[in-house]
Amino acid sequence: MNDSQTRGHLLTEQINASSQNLDQLSSLELVDLFNREDIQTLLAIAHSREHLAQAIDIIAAAMGHGGRLFYVGAGTSGRLGVLDAAECPPTFCTPPELVQGIIAGGAAALVRSSEDLEDRTEDGKQAIAHRDVKDLDVVVGITAGGTTPYVLGALEAARQRGAKTIFIACVPKEQVKVEVDVDIRLLVGAEILAGSTRLKAGTVTKMALNILSTGVMVKLGKVYGNRMVDVAVTNQKLRDRALRIIADLTGINRQEAGVLLDKSGLSVKLALLIYWTGLEAEDGEKLLEKFQGNLREAVLSCQSGS
The missing domain is CATH 3.40.50.10490 (Glucose-6-phosphate isomerase like protein; domain 1)
Known part of the structure; x- marks a missing residue:
């Protein structure tokens, strides 16, 4: 036109x-x-x-x-x-x-x-x-x-x-x-x-x-259930959201969730993987990388032993 x-x-x-x-x-x-x-x-x-x-x-x-x-x-x-x-x-x-x-x-x-x-x-x-x-x-x-x-x-x-x-x-x-x-x-x-x-x-x-x-x-695996497990923890509001996601999905209290979040380098996805699998942070990062960041697939691979 x-x-x-x-x-x-x-x-x-x-x-x-x-x-x-x-x-x-x-x-x-x-x-x-x-x-x-x-x-x-x-x-x-x-x-x-x-x-x-x-x-x-x-x-x-x-x-x-x-x-x-x-x-x-x-x-x-x-x-x-x-x-x-x-x-x-x-x-x-x-x-x-x-x-x-x-x-x-x-x-x-x-x-x-x-x-x-x-x-x-x-x-x-x-x-x-x-x-x-x-x-x-x-x-x-x-x-x-x-x-x-x-x-x-x-x-x-x-x-x-x-x-x-x-x-x-x-x-x-x-x-x-x-x-x-x-x-x-x-x-x-x-x-x-x-x-x-x-x-x-x-x-x-x-x-x-x-x-x-x-x-x-x-x-792309950036969501687990309906939770934004790849949220960037860049301010207090987002840290609060991250802690709630971890606490809700694991059943642990807020203080424990905070320790886990800090241990994972502020990665909600890695924190959850560590909690559910018992892996160390470095091994958890490698596993997530193997599955292109898909938390569910990474967790299932540990449960199946693959």
Whole structure:
């Protein structure tokens, strides 16, 4: 789509019949309207469940072979990608380079609007080159309206480098067609405030990214049951969470959990392995490395004697 073409036909630009009297509603009526409309986000996720699952498997497989995940977007979409990437290290103790967020305009665009930068296709391509994206990597392009040149340029460059590509948009495929490995369409309908995709489109995108990154980390063995056993213990709140996880899963008291956590070098996963198997820390680390950090598989290997 070139600059002379209108985007008015896109689903994200349509007028919502339910909110045409928006400026006449009371505050309570506004809240109720938002609540009713946000139901569409849940329905959109459910409709895209198979594509989301496919994306999780592709990303997990890539990371299992040393690949990285890149989110690329502009404006709200870019900020959501950066946010999800930034939350992976403290939640799952991943290195910062494993999941990266790329936003048109760079770090400055996180706090100051820079919508004009999203129109530069070449900038998107250059961003992929700058990160030295390879065939082992996965690039997720995020654009509510599906037409952002920066994102489309990044996806094109990623494909040329052999990387897997995933597209997340809130318009139907017949309105915007792209060539990617997984095409996720989150159709939430017209916004309450016409064209303001930071609303339902932004909400459903955040939901989708939560599912993708958490699902991938589960597949990579960074979760035991529903506990974040790879949590990075970098402040008092996270230390408290680590102690609760250890105490809950082992039945020992908080003081004993603290001793075990310190003995394991602040690694919840290693602390649990030491407790359940009786291994020394060094041997436990080697066992976890053998099973690529999967705590359950490491524990089962000791129980089976393999």
